[in-house]
Amino acid sequence: MSIKEHVTLWQTRELSKKSMNTQKAYSHDLDNFLSFFKDQDVLQLNSLDLRRWLSNRYDQSLSKSSTTRTLSGVVSFFKYLKRQKVISDHAIFYVFAPKKEKRLPRAMNHLQIEKTLKQLETMSAEWVSARDVALFMLMYGTGMRISEALSLNQGQIDSYVVIKGKGGFERSVPLPSIVQEKIKRYLAAQPFEMNSGSPLFYGVQGSRLSPVVAARQMQRIRAVCNFDAEVTPHALRHSCATHLLDEGADLRRIQKLLGHKSLNTTQMYISVSQEKMLGRYQRIHPRQKA
Numbered sequence: 001m002s003i004k005e006h007v008t009l010w011q012t013r014e015l016s017k018k019s020m021n022t023q024k025a026y027s028h029d030l031d032n033f034l035s036f037f038k039d040q041d042v043l044q045l046n047s048l049d050l051r052r053w054l055s056n057r058y059d060q061s062l063s064k065s066s067t068t069r070t071l072s073g074v075v076s077f078f079k080y081l082k083r084q085k086v087i088s089d090h091a092i093f094y095v096f097a098p099k100k101e102k103r104l105p106r107a108m109n110h111l112q113i114e115k116t117l118k119q120l121e122t123m124s125a126e127w128v129s130a131r132d133v134a135l136f137m138l139m140y141g142t143g144m145r146i147s148e149a150l151s152l153n154q155g156q157i158d159s160y161v162v163i164k165g166k167g168g169f170e171r172s173v174p175l176p177s178i179v180q181e182k183i184k185r186y187l188a189a190q191p192f193e194m195n196s197g198s199p200l201f202y203g204v205q206g207s208r209l210s211p212v213v214a215a216r217q218m219q220r221i222r223a224v225c226n227f228d229a230e231v232t233p234h235a236l237r238h239s240c241a242t243h244l245l246d247e248g249a250d251l252r253r254i255q256k257l258l259g260h261k262s263l264n265t266t267q268m269y270i271s272v273s274q275e276k277m278l279g280r281y282q283r284i285h286p287r288q289k290a
Helices: 003-013 020-036 047-059 064-083 110-123 126-142 146-150 177-189 211-225 233-246 251-258 263-284
Strands: 160-164 170-174
Touching: 003 020, 003 064, 020 047, 020 064, 047 064, 110 126, 110 211, 110 233, 126 146, 126 177, 126 211, 126 233, 146 211, 170 251, 211 233, 233 251, 251 263
Parallel strands: none
Antiparallel strands: 160 170
C-alpha cells in the first residue's frame, strides 16, 4: 500500500474524529512534510533527515508554535502507521517539539470594546451591523471562540447555550441579558429563514457566516480606530476572561466558562491582570512622578 493510500485511511479512520479545523491543519502539515521528503522513503527517515526538515522550517522563519502543531500532526500519522504495524518504530517519535514562546494574551480595554461596537453600528447595512454587534457581543460576553459562536443554530439560543468546544467537549454557557437583546434585534432584522435548525449568524448570501468575514470586519475597525494588529475577534475572548478576573471572578468559573481543559491555561490571565495592575500602580505612585 502506498503512503498516499495510508494517508487517506488515516484521514478517514483517525483524523475524522477531530475538529474540522484540526483536520484541515493536520492534513496540510502532513502534505508539506511529505513534499519535503518527496525523493525519500519517509518510513526510513533518520534523525539527520528530520533535523534538516526542522532547519528548513527555521530558515523560513516559521514560528515555534507552527512547528509544534506540524510535528503533532505528523506524529499522529506515524502513530497510526505503527498501530497498523506498517512500522515498528520511527525517528519522528524522538523529535522534541520546540519550546513555545510564552506570550500573554492581549485583551482589549473597555474603551476599545465600546469603540468597536459603536463603529460596527455604522459600517454596514442595518441587519449586517446588527449581526456583527450581536456576534462580537456574544464573544465578549461569554468568552466563546469564533468557531463556537458561528457554529450555533437559532434554536440553541436561550438563557444558557450548550456548545461543543475543542476536543469535542461540551459546556453550558450563560448568555447575559444584553447579549440576548442584541441577538433578538439582529434576528428580527435579518432577511433569511427563521427556524431552530437554521444558522444563528448568516452571511449576506444566506449561508452560515464565515470567520473570515468577522476577521475582515475587525480589520476594518482596526484601520478606522487606529487599533494595533492584536485587536482581533479572538481578542474578545481574552477580554472577557481578563475583565471578569479584574472584577473578582473566580478562576475556576472562568476556566469552566472558557472551556479550558487545564486550570494552568486559565491562570495566564492572572499574569495579564497583574501586569495591568503594575502599570496603573506605576502611573499613580507619587515617587513615579518625582
